[in-house]
Structures are given as C-alpha cells and as structure tokens.
Amino acid sequence: MPANVVVIGSLNMDLVxxxxxxxTGGETLIGHSFTTVSGGKGANQAVAAARLxxxxxxxxxxxSDDYGVQLRDALLAExxxxxxxxxxxxxSGVALIVVDDNSQNxxxxxxxxxxxMTPAVIDRFDAMLQDADVVICQLEIPDATxxxxxxxxxxxxxxxxxxxxPASRPLPADWFAAIDYLIPNESEAAALSGLPVDSLQTxxxxxxxxxxMGASKVIVTLGAEGSLFANGKGFEHFPAPKVKAVDTTAAGDTFVGGFAAALAAGSSEAEAIRYGQIAAALSVTRAGAQPSIPCLSDVQGFKPA
Structure with missing residues (x-):
C-alpha cells in the first residue's frame, strides 16, 4: 500500500x-549501564507513526557501516x-545520550x-510524497533539504x-508558509521565539x-504539563496523562508520530493531540528510544494512573 505518512529525516544509532x-564540564561520572539502540528523530517518528x-x-x-544495516533493519521490522x-x-549518524536517575537526558x-541528505534526494522520491497524506520533517538533516x-x-x-x-535559532522566514503544524518542545519554542518558556503562560x-512570524498552527509540547495548541483563534491546553516516568528519550518523537498517524486516519486536531499525548505518556514509562514507543493496542487500552 502507498504510505499515507512520509517521514523525511535522520537515522542515528543511539549510544545510551x-x-x-x-x-558537569570536566567531570567524569561512573555510569550504571550502556546500550546501543536504533534512533534518530526521523526514524523514531517513522516507527511511532507505523506502530500507531x-x-x-x-x-x-x-x-556503509554495521550501524547502517541495523538502522535499516529496524525500520523494515516495523x-x-x-x-x-x-x-x-x-x-551512520550517532547520538550520544546520557540519562540520569530523574529520567532527564x-x-x-x-x-x-x-x-x-540533499534536495536531490527528495526529488528522487517525489512519487512517494505525491502518494502521502502527511509529511513530517525535523532538523537533523541539512536545512536546505x-x-x-x-x-x-x-x-x-x-x-x-x-x-x-534540535533548534538553536529562528527558522528561515520563508518556511512558515509551507508548514501546517509547527511542533516544538519548551526549549525549542524558546530558541525559535527568543523568549523564555518555563510555564503555560510563557x-x-x-x-x-x-x-x-507566520506559523499557521503551533503545538508546544510541555512534558508532564501536556501540550499547548495555538492558532489565530486562541489557545487550548491539553493536560498530560499521569504516568511514572522512567526515560523521556523519544517522548517528543512519539507524540509527533502518533499525532501524524491520527491525522492521517481522519481524526480531528484535538483527537490527534490527545492520541499523541497518550502514546508519549506510555513511551516515558519504558527505557530507550524506539523500544519505548507503544503500539496501537497499547494506546487503545491505556488507563491513566
């Protein structure tokens, strides 16, 4: 079947x-454990959308290394x-990740x-875009692409x-007209806007x-505080389901993939946001990036703590 969600982005091996x-700077710590896990924001969001x-x-x-084989095989398995x-x-791309005992990373x-990843790569697979309903991008590939x-x-x-x-500066002004949903987390919203973000009000x-600046619709993900939807008509806060967090790695990617999958299935914006939030909440109860991403049946059977 043609894909109804196309993800354009990164594949990384996560070294966790x-x-x-x-x-802190210059400090050496004794760690608890080390694992290698397939990741990358693009691949994580693709896995999330597929499982959901x-x-x-x-x-x-x-x-052309062993990581490349493993990363591709992980997607094929989904x-x-x-x-x-x-x-x-x-x-292949790699991400070096440290997760602390408070589940921050x-x-x-x-x-x-x-x-x-160049613009020519996108052009080569244009037919794939033509078949899609939803297209997802992130910033772990070159900006021009x-x-x-x-x-x-x-x-x-x-x-x-x-x-x-990851975001470290405002987006190019000519991008905004092409985006339906801009989905930053708190630190990314701060980097893009130049304003502090540490509460619902900010x-x-x-x-x-x-x-x-030209965004049509913005969803700021706020971790345990849920998410904020904003458009030209105002704001709506969606509280997060309550769970016990173990590892927040890939929670944002899970939200994006779940949100996209729900939109592609015909859900309303509000339904898609809630669906993405349940999926993200479930993901933080498990360790790792792709291993933490829940399946459709997990979300359907979710009961908040």
Missing amino acids: TRAPRLP GAQVAMVGCVG QIDCQAVSVVEGS AIVIVAGANAA VGHALKRARALGKTVILNPA AEKAASHLLA
Missing part, C-alpha cells in the same frame, strides 16, 4: 549511558517502506550519513508537520510570537 546525574496505525515510508540516509533509505559511504548528535521538502510537500497539498528539533507568549 545511564548515570546518577548529568555530568499509519502506513509509513522513510526518506533518509545511513552509512513494515516501514525503506526504498528511500539510501546507503552512503562512511559512518543530555544528547550530542554526530550527523554522519544524515549530512548526505528540510526547506526544499517542506515547500514541495506544500506544493502537493499535503498536511505538513515540522518538528523543529509558552502562550512564545506560541503567539511564532504565529506572528
């Missing part, structure tokens, strides 16, 4: 260490169309093969989602700023 707390009910295709690049996952010479990303993908998806009349992660100010 658990430690009592996050280290969508037909998914992935557009990305992996290296029945994700990988014909647009290209193998390039060199190393710090992440360093090395792009590797993700840097080979993200901008090209957003604008092509808009020209095709698709529902376009940008998860601006999230509203940042969202208002992003709307003024």
Whole structure:
C-alpha cells in the first residue's frame, strides 16, 4: 500500500549511558549501564507513526557501516517502506545520550550519513510524497533539504508537520508558509521565539510570537504539563496523562508520530493531540528510544494512573 505518512529525516544509532546525574564540564561520572539502540528523530517518528496505525515510508540516509544495516533493519521490522533509505559511504549518524536517575537526558548528535541528505534526494522520491497524506520533517538533516521538502510537500497539498528539533535559532522566514503544524518542545519554542518558556503562560507568549512570524498552527509540547495548541483563534491546553516516568528519550518523537498517524486516519486536531499525548505518556514509562514507543493496542487500552 502507498504510505499515507512520509517521514523525511535522520537515522542515528543511539549510544545510551545511564548515570546518577548529568555530568558537569570536566567531570567524569561512573555510569550504571550502556546500550546501543536504533534512533534518530526521523526514524523514531517513522516507527511511532507505523506502530500507531499509519502506513509509513522513510526518506533518509545511513552509512556503509554495521550501524547502517541495523538502522535499516529496524525500520523494515516495523513494515516501514525503506526504498528511500539510501546507503552512503562512511559512518551512520550517532547520538550520544546520557540519562540520569530523574529520567532527564543530555544528547550530542554526530550527523554522519544524515549530512548526505540533499534536495536531490527528495526529488528522487517525489512519487512517494505525491502518494502521502502527511509529511513530517525535523532538523537533523541539512536545512536546505528540510526547506526544499517542506515547500514541495506544500506544493502537493499535503498536511505538513515540522518538528523543529534540535533548534538553536529562528527558522528561515520563508518556511512558515509551507508548514501546517509547527511542533516544538519548551526549549525549542524558546530558541525559535527568543523568549523564555518555563510555564503555560510563557509558552502562550512564545506560541503567539511564532504565529506572528507566520506559523499557521503551533503545538508546544510541555512534558508532564501536556501540550499547548495555538492558532489565530486562541489557545487550548491539553493536560498530560499521569504516568511514572522512567526515560523521556523519544517522548517528543512519539507524540509527533502518533499525532501524524491520527491525522492521517481522519481524526480531528484535538483527537490527534490527545492520541499523541497518550502514546508519549506510555513511551516515558519504558527505557530507550524506539523500544519505548507503544503500539496501537497499547494506546487503545491505556488507563491513566
């Protein structure tokens, strides 16, 4: 079947260490454990959308190393169309992740093969975009490629989602007209707007700023505080389901994938936000990136604590 959700983005091997707390500059800590887990924001969101009910295709690049084989196989195991996952010479992308005893994390990303994602790669798989209902992008591939993908998806009349992660500066002004849903977390909303985001009230100010910059609709994910939806008509706060967090890695990716899957299935915005929130809540009760992402049956059977 043609994919109704196409994810354009990164594939990384996550090198995950658990430690009592996050280290400070120049400090060496003794960690609890080390694991390697398939990840990358693009791949995580593709897995989330697939497990949560969508037909998914992935557009990305992996290296010619063992990690590249493992990353591609992880997507194939989820029945994700990988014909647009290209193998390039060199190393795959990696993410170095430290998770502390409070389930907070710090992440360093090395792009590797993700840097080979060019606008020409998007053009090569244009037929895939034409078949899609929803197209998702993030910022772990080159900006020129993200901008090209957003604008092509808009020209095709698709529902376009940008998860601006990682974000360190405002987005190019000409991107906003191509985006239906801009979905940053608190730190990303702060980086994009130049305003502090540490509460629901400050999230509203940042969202208002992003709307003024040209965003059509903004969803600021607020972790345990839920999410804030904003458009030209106002704001709506969606409280998060209550769960006991173990590891917040990939919670945002799970929300985006679940939200996209629900939209592709015909759900309303509010229904899709709640669906994404339940999926994200379930993900933080489990360790790891892709291993933590729940399935459709998990969400359907969810009962808040």
